[in-house]
Amino acid sequence: MTGAQGSIPLCVPRDRAKQAAGAGARWDRVQRCFFWDTGIADIAENAPVLAFLPFRFRPDRRPPYVRPWMVPQSLWGWNLRAVLHREDWDRIRRDAYRRAGYRCRICGGIGPAHPVEADEGWAYDDTRFVQVLRGVIALCPDCHAVRHWGRSMATGKEQHVLRWLAWINGWTPAQARACADEAMALWHWRSGHTGWTCDIGWVEKVFGVQPVADAMVRAAATQQGLVALARQSRDGEMR
Numbered sequence: 711m712t713g714a715q716g717s718i719p720l721c722v723p724r725d726r727a728k729q730a731a732g733a734g735a736r737w738d739r740v741q742r743c744f745f746w747d748t749g750i751a752d753i754a755e756n757a758p759v760l761a762f763l764p765f766r767f768r769p770d771r772r773p774p775y776v777r778p779w780m781v782p783q784s785l786w787g788w789n790l791r792a793v794l795h796r797e798d799w800d801r802i803r804r805d806a807y808r809r810a811g812y813r814c815r816i817c818g819g820i821g822p823a824h825p826v827e828a829d830e831g832w833a834y835d836d837t838r839f840v841q842v843l844r845g846v847i848a849l850c851p852d853c854h855a856v857r858h859w860g861r862s863m864a865t866g867k868e869q870h871v872l873r874w875l876a877w878i879n880g881w882t883p884a885q886a887r888a889c890a891d892e893a894m895a896l897w898h899w900r901s902g903h904t905g906w907t908c909d910i911g912w913v914e915k916v917f918g919v920q921p922v923a924d925a926m927v928r929a930a931a932t933q934q935g936l937v938a939l940a941r942q943s944r945d946g947e948m949r
């Protein structure tokens with residue numbers, strides 16, 4: 711785990727390195743990352759550093775910094791990887807990595823095999839049943855596994871992810887479990903509605919890209935594949 715109090719990793723895009731150094735951040739050559747060493751109390755007055763802080767350390771944020779946030783089952787196929795041209799999705803996810811300085815926006819950490827992954831920030835309108843894309847951010851594999859709690863359970867990572875959820879938010883194991891159970895109940899409720907639609911207008915507005923012509927077909931095929939996988943893993947557990 712990275713980011714002990716007193717030495718906080720910062721999400722600094724390469725083109726803002728001078729700004730970070732000028733604001734008093736320390737560049738660590740080995741870890742190839744800027745750190746803030748002089749305590750959280752000093753940060754509130756330091757606007758440039760504040761902008762680079764992972765959410766977990768921001769004085770204006772409160773837990774939960776990350777929590778399970780699962781896509782209703784009927785929309786499983788509507789991930790950007792499935793419905794955009796490959797090169798468009800690559801551009802969008804790499805932009806998220808670059809903007810975060812290849813660090814997790816929530817905890818500032820990185821993964822052992824690859825530093826960060828792209829997470830789609832969905833908002834839910836539970837009255838009109840619309841899933842709206844708000845943005846794409848870089849997360850370390852552990853924080854990302856929290857967001858995709860259902861998949862993490864299906865792939866045997868349940869205990870690890872629960873520990874991470876507790877640690878990140880400063881919770882007891884029971885609090886982490888309660889949060890995960892609540893998220894699962896919400897997911898079941900949302901998945902009980904089949905009339906969900908998905909609004910990815912954000913990618914067009916910000917990146918000027920459109921879904922592929924056969925996006926509906928691809929989303930449906932991806933969704934069916936993921937449902938079959940989930941069923942398999944559930945059957946596997948029962949055996």
Ligand SMILES: [Zn+2]
Pocket residue numbers: 814815816817818819849850851852853854
């Ligand atoms: Zn993280």
